[in-house]
Amino acid sequence: MCEGTVRIQPCSGHAVELEAGDELVVIDPMGQQVSDLTAFNREDLDEYLSSGRSIDYASKLWLTTGDTLYSNRSRPMFTIIEDTCGRHDFTLTPCSKEMFEKLYGEEEGRPGCEGNLARALAPWGINRDRVPVAFNIFMHVAVDAEGKIAVLPPLSRAGDHVRLRAEMPLVVAMTACSAGQSNNFSYKPIDFRVERASDRAKA
Amino acid sequence: MCEGTVRIQPCSGHAVELEAGDELVVIDPMGQQVSDLTAFNREDLDEYLSSGRSIDYASKLWLTTGDTLYSNRSRPMFTIIEDTCGRHDFTLTPCSKEMFEKLYGEEEGRPGCEGNLARALAPWGINRDRVPVAFNIFMHVAVDAEGKIAVLPPLSRAGDHVRLRAEMPLVVAMTACSAGQSNNFSYKPIDFRVERASDRAKA
Numbered sequence: 001m002c003e004g005t006v007r008i009q010p011c012s013g014h015a016v017e018l019e020a021g022d023e024l025v026v027i028d029p030m031g032q033q034v035s036d037l038t039a040f041n042r043e044d045l046d047e048y049l050s051s052g053r054s055i056d057y058a059s060k061l062w063l064t065t066g067d068t069l070y071s072n073r074s075r076p077m078f079t080i081i082e083d084t085c086g087r088h089d090f091t092l093t094p095c096s097k098e099m100f101e102k103l104y105g106e107e108e109g110r111p112g113c114e115g116n117l118a119r120a121l122a123p124w125g126i127n128r129d130r131v132p133v134a135f136n137i138f139m140h141v142a143v144d145a146e147g148k149i150a151v152l153p154p155l156s157r158a159g160d161h162v163r164l165r166a167e168m169p170l171v172v173a174m175t176a177c178s179a180g181q182s183n184n185f186s187y188k189p190i191d192f193r194v195e196r197a198s199d200r201a202k203a
Numbered sequence: 204m205c206e207g208t209v210r211i212q213p214c215s216g217h218a219v220e221l222e223a224g225d226e227l228v229v230i231d232p233m234g235q236q237v238s239d240l241t242a243f244n245r246e247d248l249d250e251y252l253s254s255g256r257s258i259d260y261a262s263k264l265w266l267t268t269g270d271t272l273y274s275n276r277s278r279p280m281f282t283i284i285e286d287t288c289g290r291h292d293f294t295l296t297p298c299s300k301e302m303f304e305k306l307y308g309e310e311e312g313r314p315g316c317e318g319n320l321a322r323a324l325a326p327w328g329i330n331r332d333r334v335p336v337a338f339n340i341f342m343h344v345a346v347d348a349e350g351k352i353a354v355l356p357p358l359s360r361a362g363d364h365v366r367l368r369a370e371m372p373l374v375v376a377m378t379a380c381s382a383g384q385s386n387n388f389s390y391k392p393i394d395f396r397v398e399r400a401s402d403r404a405k406a
Contacts, residue, residue, distance in 0.1 A: 057305060059352055074305065130249075
């Protein structure tokens, strides 16, 4: 792993603060793993990453290099400046305890990405109710002509990554996904790295 | 119009309280108009209608008769018990002042469905930041094989309607849509009617 890379252990989450101009690199270190990502304006936590705004402004479901991720207030939160995978989802809510019960018949009460995002965001006072539809990095959701959706194994290979430039001060939370169907039942870790604008300015 | 039918004037919104078992009939009286609908648990307003949960549990983008609309807490909020149109959207956020500026080049500052939903929900203390991806009744969004989306004229004809049964006590807000592209630049009204479970019990 590069210097400064942080490993998100399987089935867990992590949050980090970014300044405008910082770059967040989200890496699938082993391939076929998903990272659900959400974000909030650090200076006003009622402003959050909005799937519906981002999809509308891009006029497409699947965002990639050059696309902007917008907030509910229609302001840019991130720009995708690199994407070596090219396929992510922005329609589904993070997996949750209730989702595991309904779709997988589980009764163990695992928190899922929703619970793990909420746990990571708790220091900022953000609870589970406020975890929206996430930007599900590397998640492969196919839609057929009748609108049926299928969750397929991710197209990501070991080392694939997405580089996001923060466009405002943010709190961002990410997971290593807990949903078997989303990660081809492999439950691997996710790595991330923050490249600070302030370090580039010094260099 | 049937007795008890309320007209939502063009480019405006309306909110109403429902008890579990009440039925809400949303009608397109003239055809090719869209109604953005959102809802909150009346007893705990942090629980709201979730596109991502509903799409995930239905395994399809386009919901119709027999499908359930879920909350962010994975609990049923509505069941669609009649749908004479068959095509609605659940991926896009309501049109807004900023969306009109970005996509249509407008500068008049019209509130859009987002502003009209927030205005209708203000008596319950719900503001614009809390208007999520709506269930956009009669909105016709097509997705091609590459994920490109197109907003097409609604398939609804005069008199088409959707009948939703409330599955919990709700505050629900609806609009007559303000976005030209969504309603084929016709800006018509929307009608709705509430059939109370308590009235059926008396009959």
